[in-house]
Amino acid sequence: TSHKPKILVTRRLPESIEARMATLFETDVNEADVTLSGDDILAGLDGKDVLVSSITDRIDADLIRRLPKSVRLIAQFGNGVDNIDVDAALAAGLTVTNTPSVLTEDTADMAMALMLALPRRLVEGTQMLVRDRAWAGWSPTSMLGHRLRGKALGIVGMGRIGTAVAQRAKAFGLNIHYYSRNRRPPGVEMPLEATYWDDLDAMLGAVDIVSLHTPHTRETFHILSAERMALMRQGSFVVNVSRPELVDEAALVAAIEDGHLSGAALDVFDNRNGINPRLLALAEANKVVLTAHMASATLEARIEMGETVIVNIRTFMDGHQPPHRLLPG
Numbered sequence: 001t002s003h004k005p006k007i008l009v010t011r012r013l014p015e016s017i018e019a020r021m022a023t024l025f026e027t028d029v030n031e032a033d034v035t036l037s038g039d040d041i042l043a044g045l046d047g048k049d050v051l052v053s054s055i056t057d058r059i060d061a062d063l064i065r066r067l068p069k070s071v072r073l074i075a076q077f078g079n080g081v082d083n084i085d086v087d088a089a090l091a092a093g094l095t096v097t098n099t100p101s102v103l104t105e106d107t108a109d110m111a112m113a114l115m116l117a118l119p120r121r122l123v124e125g126t127q128m129l130v131r132d133r134a135w136a137g138w139s140p141t142s143m144l145g146h147r148l149r150g151k152a153l154g155i156v157g158m159g160r161i162g163t164a165v166a167q168r169a170k171a172f173g174l175n176i177h178y179y180s181r182n183r184r185p186p187g188v189e190m191p192l193e194a195t196y197w198d199d200l201d202a203m204l205g206a207v208d209i210v211s212l213h214t215p216h217t218r219e220t221f222h223i224l225s226a227e228r229m230a231l232m233r234q235g236s237f238v239v240n241v242s243r244p245e246l247v248d249e250a251a252l253v254a255a256i257e258d259g260h261l262s263g264a265a266l267d268v269f270d271n272r273n274g275i276n277p278r279l280l281a282l283a284e285a286n287k288v289v290l291t292a293h294m295a296s297a298t299l300e301a302r303i304e305m306g307e308t309v310i311v312n313i314r315t316f317m318d319g320h321q322p323p324h325r326l327l328p329g
């Protein structure tokens with residue numbers, strides 16, 4: 001007869017987090033670590049107080065309607081919550097929390113790694129040496145890439161992660177431009193010199209690199225559309241560590257194939273039916289660099305995300321507002 005909160009955790013979490021959860025809660029972890037169907041989630045939630053969800057769980061309005069009455073909190077292990085119909089959950093009287101901030105710096109690091117990888121031919125250099133065993137030795141004109149310093153970076157979405165990217169990019173000598181709904185007042189919110197654009201179309205014509213740092217919402221779906229890509233500078237490229245839905249991927253592939261864009265460095269891409277073969281072909285041709293949704297994948301970030309989930313659950317179960325509660329809208 002324990003009064004410990006009963007939680008369902010849909011994916012495996014770092015060992016230390018699972019261990020701590022097991023001492024604090026009555027914890028049921030999806031040991032198989034494969035994505036659960038809606039029915040499996042519902043079955044697993046029988047008698048539970050809390051659902052600890054991840055990006056791979058589809059928590060739509062229908063699932064929310066069918067949730068056992070005992071469930072009162074959805075504690076997302078992650079920053080983005082586009083897998084959850086948050087409005088439906090809030091309307092149903094549930095509380096929803098996420099884990100922002102702790103993954104900001106690591107995600108920004110990955111954006112920089114991808115931003116450098118294309119012009120400095122990082123993956124190509126490794127492939128030539130290791131896969132192709134085809135190195136003819138050093139020459140003054142071999143493997144020439146392009147300098148990042150002095151180029152213009154256009155950041156779409158200047159929140160926590162966008163700001164962290166801007167700070168890094170500034171140190172690399174890039175000129176920072178950004179588009180967001182509101183101009184950030186210089187100072188704490190915008191701690192560096194950056195050019196604000198209230199018109200994304202206009203910014204796209206003024207930058208050499210476009211990096212996406214906005215959440216996926218109804219408003220940002222395909223924010224980088226075919227029409228917008230046509231406005232981008234000849235030879236410019238795209239970096240995406242945010243969400244695949246922000247980019248019209250078919251149009252991106254076409255724009256790289258026809259040479260309008262020089263390439264793309266993507267940590268996220270449409271993987272619902274496997275990776276688009278044309279995107280893979282562009283990666284083979286070293287015009288595209290692909291990583292496997294790894295931008296926040298450091299052990300440190302995952303542990304801090306787990307700790308944040310635990311704090312959210314404990315405060316909620318103690319009857320207080322959890323620190324990372326999502327609001328409607």
Ligand code: 8YV
Nearest residue numbers: 054055077078079080103296
């Ligand atoms: C994780 C992410 O891979 O937090 C996010 O929005 O995309 C990544 O941190 C994922 O969310 C874990 O659920």
